[in-house]
Amino acid sequence: MIRIAIDGMGGDHAPLAVIKGILLFLEEDKSDAEIICACTKDVLKHVDNKKELHDLKFVLCEKYIPMDQKLSLSIFKNKDTTMHKIIELLKDREADIAFSAGNTALFVSIAVNELGMITGIDRPAICVHLPNLKDRLTLFLDVGANVSPKSINLYQYAVMGNFYAESVLGIQRPSVALLNIGEEPGKGDDLRQNVYKKLSENSVINFIGNIEGHEIFSGKADVIVADGFCGNIVLKVSEGIGRAFKNIMLREINRSIAGKIGLFLAKNSIRRYARKIDYADYGGGILLGVNGIVIIGHGRSSPRAICQALHLGKRIATSTFIEKLKEYREKWGQE
Helix, strand or coil: CCEEEEECCCCCCCCHHHHHHHHHHHHHCCCCCEEEEEECHHHHHHCCCHHHHHHCEEEECCECCCCCCCCCHHHHHCCCEHHHHHHHHHHCCCCCEEEECCCHHHHHHHHHHHHCECCCCCCCEEEEEEECCCCCEEEEECCCCCCCCCHHHHHHHHHHHHHHHHHCCCCCCCEEEEECCCCCCCCCCHHHHHHHHHHHCCCCCEEEEEECHHHCCCCCCCEEECCHHHHHHHHHHHHHHHHHHHHHHHHHHCCCHHHHHHHHHHHHHHHHHHHHCCHHHHCEEEEECECCEEEEECCCCCHHHHHHHHHHHHHHHCCCHHHHHHHCHHHCCCC
């Protein structure tokens, strides 16, 4: 049985979106997965009937961390919050997965502080799934956990991404690339050049070299590594372009009768396109490197996004990914 601890107060649309997402997951998942929802007592007002109460296990907390809360020492001292509770459940092995769509910076900080890092890994990375033109997924990391990395961090991100692609996505010998301003080995700053050299010397990884921004969605690489500053910008721009293009397309279509007829004929194709560019279809990102499975949801997560994040967590928990990271501990390349 897979046990998932979820922050019932995390996200812009919590707690209602969280409860709906959990119930959607329970409808779709026919296994004996157990959901543990950490929340304040007010959340129970959003549970409509006894069936829902029967399907969920609630753990009540006094407080929760707001989306706009700033990082401070008091966050680590006051542990009676929903975020702390789900990480505590994971640490004490009373849960296999911890998920929150709440304040990302604080969730990452609490997870690292309480769980610690897997032996040999220096810093964590947030890894997300991106669609590509080959109708597969590209792993992209880091998207915000570490905005000032050292070369060893990006090197380790590549190794973690490689194992994730193999264990969770089932890709044999995944191609790994480094996001840079040019394809040539000598391109980029000292950080990127040092990482390029380290990855070129690693026989475990199928390193294919640098990749430029316009090829991120091409499917050229199964895993793309970036620093958290650039990665976060790429992710946010991608989300914005996807929404803008969809809105522009629909606006132009509705300007003419012919366009409206075309929309009717192509509605299924357009619907599939919209789902492929919607972050909700990919659930959330995984915080790689910490000693446990921690899933981070988008702050604007809808019930479907939360449902997909729970499916993702279960998929990771039933893979050999964490075991592979721990087995590799003697070769992390620490300087």
